[in-house]
Amino acid sequence: xxxxxIKDAIKEQxxxxxxxxxxxxxxxRKLADTFKTTRVTLREALSLLETDGLIYREDRRGWFxxxxxxxxxxxxxxVFSSVxxxxxxxxxxxxxxxxxxxxxxxxxxxxxxxxxxxxxxIGRIHRLxxxxxxxxxxxxxxxxxxxxxxxxxxxxxxxxxxxxxQLHISKCCYTxxxxxxxxxxxxxxxxxxxxxxxxxxxxxIDEAGxxxxxxxxxxxxxxxxxxxxxxxxxx
Amino acid sequence: xxxxxIKDAIKEQxxxxxxxxxxxxxxxRKLADTFKTTRVTLREALSLLETDGLIYREDRRGWFxxxxxxxxxxxxxxVFSSVxxxxxxxxxxxxxxxxxxxxxxxxxxxxxxxxxxxxxxIGRIHRLxxxxxxxxxxxxxxxxxxxxxxxxxxxxxxxxxxxxxQLHISKCCYTxxxxxxxxxxxxxxxxxxxxxxxxxxxxxIDEAGxxxxxxxxxxxxxxxxxxxxxxxxxx
DNA sequence: TAGTGGTCTAGACCACAGG
DNA sequence: CTGTGGTCTAGACCACTAC
Numbered sequence: 001x002x003x004x005x006i007k008d009a010i011k012e013q014x015x016x017x018x019x020x021x022x023x024x025x026x027x028x029r030k031l032a033d034t035f036k037t038t039r040v041t042l043r044e045a046l047s048l049l050e051t052d053g054l055i056y057r058e059d060r061r062g063w064f065x066x067x068x069x070x071x072x073x074x075x076x077x078x079v080f081s082s083v084x085x086x087x088x089x090x091x092x093x094x095x096x097x098x099x100x101x102x103x104x105x106x107x108x109x110x111x112x113x114x115x116x117x118x119x120x121x122i123g124r125i126h127r128l129x130x131x132x133x134x135x136x137x138x139x140x141x142x143x144x145x146x147x148x149x150x151x152x153x154x155x156x157x158x159x160x161x162x163x164x165x166q167l168h169i170s171k172c173c174y175t176x177x178x179x180x181x182x183x184x185x186x187x188x189x190x191x192x193x194x195x196x197x198x199x200x201x202x203x204x205i206d207e208a209g210x211x212x213x214x215x216x217x218x219x220x221x222x223x224x225x226x227x228x229x230x231x232x233x234x235x
Numbered sequence: 236x237x238x239x240x241i242k243d244a245i246k247e248q249x250x251x252x253x254x255x256x257x258x259x260x261x262x263x264r265k266l267a268d269t270f271k272t273t274r275v276t277l278r279e280a281l282s283l284l285e286t287d288g289l290i291y292r293e294d295r296r297g298w299f300x301x302x303x304x305x306x307x308x309x310x311x312x313x314v315f316s317s318v319x320x321x322x323x324x325x326x327x328x329x330x331x332x333x334x335x336x337x338x339x340x341x342x343x344x345x346x347x348x349x350x351x352x353x354x355x356x357i358g359r360i361h362r363l364x365x366x367x368x369x370x371x372x373x374x375x376x377x378x379x380x381x382x383x384x385x386x387x388x389x390x391x392x393x394x395x396x397x398x399x400x401q402l403h404i405s406k407c408c409y410t411x412x413x414x415x416x417x418x419x420x421x422x423x424x425x426x427x428x429x430x431x432x433x434x435x436x437x438x439x440i441d442e443a444g445x446x447x448x449x450x451x452x453x454x455x456x457x458x459x460x461x462x463x464x465x466x467x468x469x470x
Numbered sequence: 471t472a473g474t475g476g477t478c479t480a481g482a483c484c485a486c487a488g489g
Numbered sequence: 490c491t492g493t494g495g496t497c498t499a500g501a502c503c504a505c506t507a508c
Contacts, residue, residue, distance in 0.1 A: 001496075004418075004428065027474060038498055039475090040275070048429040051286065052415045060475055060505050069412065074309075077467050169467065176461040177304065178413045178433055180287045183239075192476085193239065194283040196431055198413055226411040232312050232404065236477075262493060273479055274494095295486050295494055427495085474506070480499100487493075 006035045006045035014054055014065055022131070025055065025063040051196055053222030058190045069225040070128060074174060078202075079156055080126055080134075089128045095153045096135070096188055097123035100142060107139035110203050110214040118142045122153055125189060132189035133223035139214040157213075158204075167212060171205040178221060185218050196221040241270045241280035249289055249300055257366070260290065260298040286431055288457030293425045304460040305363060309409060313437075314391055315361055315369075324363045330388045331370070331423055332358035335377060342374035345438050345449040353377045357388055360424060367424035368458035374449040392448075393439075402447060406440040413456065420453050431456040 013019050025031065025046075032042040046063055049055045057063050070087060072078065084091035103111070103119045113119070119139045126134040138157065140148065145165050153160075161167040179199040186193045198221045204213040248254050260266065260281075267277040281298055284290045292298050305322060307313065319326035338346070338354045348354070354374045361369040373392065375383065380400050388395075396402040414434040421428045433456045439448040 001428075003496080007429075029474080038500090040499090041497060043475095044496085047282075048415065051429060051431050053413065057475085061507090062475070074463065075465050171464065171466045173464045174462065176411065177459070178288065178431060178456040180283065193236075194242075194286060196286050196413060221413040224412070227409065228309065229406065229408045230310050231406045238477080264493080273481090275480090276478060278494095279477085292494085297487095297494070471508085472506105473508100475504090477501100477503080479501075482496100482498075484496080485494090487491100489491085 002035070002037055003041050003045040003048065006031075006037070006042060007048045009035070010045065010049060011052075011054060019065050021065050021067040022129070023065045024061075025065070027062070056220060056222060057192060057195070059186070059192050061190075066222045067129065067131070070133070070223060071225050071227050074226055074228045075230075077158065077169070077172070079158070081156065084128055090130070092127045092130075093154045094125040094127070095122065096125050097121065098149050098153055100149065103139065106216075107214050110201075111139065111141060111211045113141070120145065120148050122157075123188075124153070128223065132191075133220050135185050135189050135218045137216045137218075141210075141212050144212060161212075168207050169204045169212070170207045171209075173203040173205070175201045176226065179218075181218065189218075189220070191220060198224055237270070237272055238276050238280040238283065241266075241272070241277060242283045244270070245280065245284060246287075246289060254300050256300050256302040257364070258300045259296075260300070262297070291455060291457060292427060292430070294421070294427050296425075301457045302364065302366070305368070305458060306460050306462050309461055309463045310465070312393065312404070312407070314393070316391065319363055325365070327362045327365075328389045329360040329362070330357065331360050332356065333384050333388055335384065338374065341451075342449050345436075346374065346376055346446045348376070355380070355383050357392075358423075359388070363458065367426075367455075369452055369454045370420050370424050372451045372453075376445075376447050379447060396447075403442050404439045404447070405442045406444075408438040408440070410436045411461065414453075416453065424453075424455070426455060433459055 028039050028042055032039045035042060054066055055063050056066055070084060070089065072083060080093065081091045099121055100118055101121045103113050103117045107119055108115060120142050122138040124136050125132050126136060144167060145161060151160060151164065158169055177199055179197050180194050181191050181197050183193050186195065198219040200217040202215045203211050206212050263274050263277055267274045270277060289301055290298050291301055305319060305324065307318060315328065316326045334356055335353055336356045338348050338352045342354055343350060355377050357373040359371050360367050361371060379402060380396060386395060386399065393404055412434055414432050415429050416426050416432050418428050421430065433454040435452040437450045438446050441447050
């Protein structure tokens with residue numbers, strides 16, 4: 001199992017701090033040479049390190065050392081910018097898509113909509129220190145937020161909803177599972193198809209108990225760590 | 236991108252219900268033949284499907300169709316057997332290791348122990364319908380639970396602690412991140428090194444605010460889906 | 471334009487699973 | 490014992506990045 005040996009060697013280099021976060025690894029051919037093996041085997045080792053979260057790739061640009069993960073507390077409302085800043089990271093959000101569409105199967109289900117209802121669909125790329133780490137796909141009930149798309153959408157959406165339409169989110173249902181990037185998302189965040197991801201979906205519910213927004217977040221799986229504290233009454 | 240085509244073809248077979256959960260895929264050589272390609276490329280496709288969670292492997296036995304995921308609600312105390320039964324699955328737990336050890340770095344940190352403190356270390360294999368899906372590694376403060384290891388350890392541990400030592404867990408701190416199986420765990424749950432996993436660590440805190448137990452659960456990443464509902468006061 | 475990563479081929483050997 | 494999965498080699502071509 002050469003590729004285990006290689007994986008461990010690179011891992012040690014990283015963990016001993018020889019390689020800084022964000023640094024690029026030598027080319028695959030050079031590495032294969034160094035470890036006296038072929039690219040196929042070398043890539044197997046890299047692939048392990050990727051799944052393990054120690055390195056990541058940017059399509060056709062190469063392999064890079066992962067940054068530390070962003071810690072997310074699911075028991076608090078999620079505001080990307082605040083969370084990132086609080087952890088010393090530089091966040092930015094880019095609106096990738098914003099349009100009015102027919103609700104798809106998932107959004108009709110989670111938002112309890114009738115078929116053919118119109119919803120706003122907003123796709124946003126989230127970056128930390130310049131690197132794309134998450135793509136969020138929002139589906140929002142259109143009738144509750146008229147002219148939403150005429151507003152700036154690169155800030156805190158919950159705040160936008162609250163200030164312009166008095167829409168208050170009081171409850172959130174999460175589902176978290178591990179997944180992979182499909183071609184579309186891989187392309188937009190410059191990752192690769194099949195790279196491991198963490199998929200967090202949220203249903204945002206207002207004070208009246210109506211599901212107003214359905215969000216699917218696709219995280220580079222090594223960019224995030226979920227934390228939370230739960231108290232138990234008694235069971 | 237042949238392997239994408241192959242991946243999609245197999246995926247469709249699975250999702251259309253042609254292949255039942257738990258069924259074994261044809262041999263790699265047969266599949267490679269079917270898709271008129273080589274094993275290397277075919278394995279690339281299988282690897283994608285594995286990361287995506289649609290299939291899994293058992294070491295040297297082959298590739299199998301995944302079962303549906305177990306839904307876990309993090310806001311409730313976690314009892315493997317009850318959760319599994321409630322979802323129509325057949326759970327079983329096997330004690331793999333139970334010993335008294337010197338606390339390692341992680342456990343001293345999370346349990347706030349002095350170095351060289353003795354802790355009980357219990358490793359348990361968790362199965363659903365006969366298939367190993369999770370390995371849990373427990374570190375428990377020894378002084379609070381004398382003779383713990385003389386008790387049967389294949390049931391609900393929280394209940395055991397409560398009934399024999401009046402230890403009540405009232406709070407739990409979670410951390411969830413995606414990871415991979417190391418050689419040890421891969422072997423014991425018959426998975427393979429580097430297979431993607433979901434790592435849930437829990438710190439169990441008693442009524443006095445003392446961290447009594449530190450548990451690391453290593454889940455086959457496709458075997459689990461985390462759910463939870465959170466209410467927000469206002470932020 | 472040179473070098474890189476992404477993809478693919480056509481073999482090979484070994485250790486283990488299952489009959 | 491046979492076939493399978495796990496691992497590895499030594500090439501190759503293409504599209505894109507970076508210069």
